[in-house]
Every structure is written in structure tokens, then in C-alpha cells.
Amino acid sequence: MKHYKDLSPSPRTIMTPGPVEVDPRVLRAMSYPILGQFDPEFTELMNETMEMLRDVFQTSNQWAFPVDGTSRSGIEAVLVSVIEPGDKVLVPIYGRFGHLLVEIAERCGAEVLMLEREWGSVFDTQEIIDAIHREKPNIVAMVHGETSTGCIQPFDGIGAACREVDALLVVDAVATIGGVPVQTDAWQLDAVIGGTQKCLSVPSGMSPITYNDRVEAKVLRRKTIERGLRDQGSAVSSLKPVASNYFDLGMLQDYWSPKRLNHHTEATSMLYALREGLRLVLQEGLDERYLRHKRHEAALVAGLQAMGLTLYGNPACKLPVVTCIRIPDGIDGESVRSMLLNTFGIEIASSFGPLKGQIWRIGTMGFSCNQKNVLHVLGALEAVLLWHRADVNVGAALQAALNQYARKEEEQPC
Numbered sequence: 001m002k003h004y005k006d007l008s009p010s011p012r013t014i015m016t017p018g019p020v021e022v023d024p025r026v027l028r029a030m031s032y033p034i035l036g037q038f039d040p041e042f043t044e045l046m047n048e049t050m051e052m053l054r055d056v057f058q059t060s061n062q063w064a065f066p067v068d069g070t071s072r073s074g075i076e077a078v079l080v081s082v083i084e085p086g087d088k089v090l091v092p093i094y095g096r097f098g099h100l101l102v103e104i105a106e107r108c109g110a111e112v113l114m115l116e117r118e119w120g121s122v123f124d125t126q127e128i129i130d131a132i133h134r135e136k137p138n139i140v141a142m143v144h145g146e147t148s149t150g151c152i153q154p155f156d157g158i159g160a161a162c163r164e165v166d167a168l169l170v171v172d173a174v175a176t177i178g179g180v181p182v183q184t185d186a187w188q189l190d191a192v193i194g195g196t197q198k199c200l201s202v203p204s205g206m207s208p209i210t211y212n213d214r215v216e217a218k219v220l221r222r223k224t225i226e227r228g229l230r231d232q233g234s235a236v237s238s239l240k241p242v243a244s245n246y247f248d249l250g251m252l253q254d255y256w257s258p259k260r261l262n263h264h265t266e267a268t269s270m271l272y273a274l275r276e277g278l279r280l281v282l283q284e285g286l287d288e289r290y291l292r293h294k295r296h297e298a299a300l301v302a303g304l305q306a307m308g309l310t311l312y313g314n315p316a317c318k319l320p321v322v323t324c325i326r327i328p329d330g331i332d333g334e335s336v337r338s339m340l341l342n343t344f345g346i347e348i349a350s351s352f353g354p355l356k357g358q359i360w361r362i363g364t365m366g367f368s369c370n371q372k373n374v375l376h377v378l379g380a381l382e383a384v385l386l387w388h389r390a391d392v393n394v395g396a397a398l399q400a401a402l403n404q405y406a407r408k409e410e411e412q413p414c
Helices: 024-030 040-057 071-082 096-107 125-135 158-164 213-221 249-256 268-284 286-307 333-344 371-387 396-406
Strands: 063-068 088-093 111-116 139-143 168-172 191-193 206-211 322-326 359-363
Touching: 024 268, 040 063, 040 206, 040 268, 063 071, 063 249, 063 268, 071 096, 071 168, 071 191, 071 206, 071 213, 071 249, 088 096, 088 125, 096 111, 096 139, 111 125, 125 139, 125 158, 139 158, 158 168, 168 213, 206 213, 206 268, 213 249, 268 286, 286 322, 286 371, 286 396, 333 359, 333 371, 371 396
Parallel strands: 088 111, 088 139, 139 168, 168 191
Antiparallel strands: 063 206, 191 206, 322 359
16 A cells, blocks of 8 residues: 655745745645534624625625636636627737637637737726717726736726616626726726735635626526425526536525525635735735735836846736746746755746746735745846856845835835
């Protein structure tokens, strides 16, 4: 019989755009005893999680809860629940995850209209607003922060334009929630999807979502109660039901409501983790947390540029929590990443699609976003690039970052 060694993952400094390092207090929360999913003590934890999600999403929506599964589960739950076959869906694309929205919408039977921007830039909001008025879609699906390109899309006026044509605005905020302002109500976002494994610093495995009564109205028109749970005489929608049972928001919201209508068995330890992660976000304070992410981004960027490296993308739309760097000519990007990991225990990310082999991506997210990690990655990257005979300015990166950190806090970007 084969014997397996004790589980002992290597300690890493994770500086990717997700997953990121997890706060020890979150890991501790995951070790607590399991409660039954209908135990009043557990349902109270569910209620508290919903309350904290409303604060983090900056919304007064009734519905704010996690979908069990990775971030993609939340995206799919919202889209499969609001898209009916034949609906017109407008998707502005400026990176990989815009294409994901298109793929899911097409699988739902939507008529998809795409606007495309060259990777490394974002849309002028007026271009999107004009397309909304011209096409009059049922749904507009957009990415807030593209980790594939390190860019962030402004939303000025887009929500209002959607209301004018009675379109629902669905936003993928997986990369930004908890690290960059996401103002659900102020921006008139109808549904927002977040992720746990990025700025919230919780392990991957849940996708927090929120949606308003405009979305709920569409969900309820298609609502059906699972066959094995129906009371005699229960109403069943005459419309085509949501194609997925697991991701049906009508069923999920019954599970998260006072009805506690059984749907699935809640991921107990992950809920503990999410609740603790949200508690830590709110304890730090949203504005303070956003400022922290900007402060460490500024130090990282100062160090990379002082080293002589070139950033990728338009700086005017840079995503504060992801920094993309062009791989210098003649340098094997994967060899650099491998040496960083195996020699220094640091993980940074490569890229994919049209950017494969062209850029590295460094995340400064959540618990990973701290001065020690920024200085560590700058020093190690310089050493590894020198080993690979790259032309870098020796010693400049750490000094530039230290100078940035030495600035008075009131002078830091906000």
C-alpha cells in the first residue's frame, strides 16, 4: 500500500492577481467546528454575512449573498438567471474576462453584441452610452477591473443610460471588490459579482453577489420551486425556467431568505472564512483599505520604473491592484518566474491570449498588499533579472520604493 506524506505546502509570497495570501485570522476561522445549515447559530452567521456584504458592496439591496463556487459561479448564476433566450446582451470587451461574459451569454441563448477595445486600454464611457442608446439591449454586461490587462473601466453615466432604455447592468467586480471602490447604488449597478480570492483575501470557493429589485423582478418571472420541494398547488412559471438548477437565483434567494427553503448544503467553513474576511475589511475601513492598496501600488510602480522596466497599458486607466510589466527583449519570462518561485518563494503571474509571453502581472491585493511583500518582490526581481543578464539599474528599485514609502501619508494618492 502506498503511503503519502503529511500535507505541508511550501510557504510562498503570492503576488499574483489571485489567489493571494490569506489572513491567518481567516484560516483560523476555517478551523472552527461545523454547524448544521439550519442551526439557528449558523443561520445568524448567514444573516451577518449578508449585512457585511451590503456594506462592502455599498448598497442597500436586500439581496447580497455568496454563491458557493469560484468567482465564475457568481458570474454564471447572475447571467443564467437574468438572460432569457433571445435577449439582446451588450458586452464591452477590453480583456479576457469580457470574452468570458460573451461566452456565458451565448450559452444562455442571448443575441450578443460586442464592443471591443485593444487590450491595454478601456472605453470612453460615452462610447458605451451611445451603444446603449443605439442598440437598446436587455442587458449590459461589463468587467470593472481586468486582471488580464491591468486596466479598470470607469462607469460614469453608464448606469443611468441603462435605466433610460430599461436595460439591466451586470458588473464583474471580482478583481476590485474590497480593494478599489465599487459603489453599487451610486453607480446604478443592477447586479454585481465579486470574488473571495483577490482583494478580500479569502480562499477561492465563494462568489459574493448583490442585485437589486430590478433584477429580482426578472428572476421572479421565471421562478419555479424545485419539484421535490413544492407544496401542493405551488405556482410554476409558464416561462422557460432558468437552465441551471444550482445557479438559479430564484432558488438561491429562497435559501438565503427567512424561508430557508432547502437548495444545497452551505459550504460551512467557507462561510466562516468569508464572514471573517468581510469583518476584517470593515474593521480596517473601506476608505483606509482603498488607500492602502494605492500606497503599495505606488511604491511597486516607482521601484519597477526605477529598475528600468516598462509598464504595460495606458497609465490613465491602470487597475490599482494589478501591475503589468513588459518582459524585456531577449529575456525568457517563464525562466524568470521559475527562478523567483524556486529561489525566493515568490509567485508572480504570466499572461494569456494575445499577451502570452509578453508581460508579467504582479498583484498587490488584500493581505498580500504590504510593504514587506513589495520590497521583497522588487529585490528578488532585480536579482533574477541580473542573473538573466538583463540591463537593469542596480539598487535603484528598492531605493525608489523606500522613497515612496517615506512620503507623508497625506501626500499619498487616494
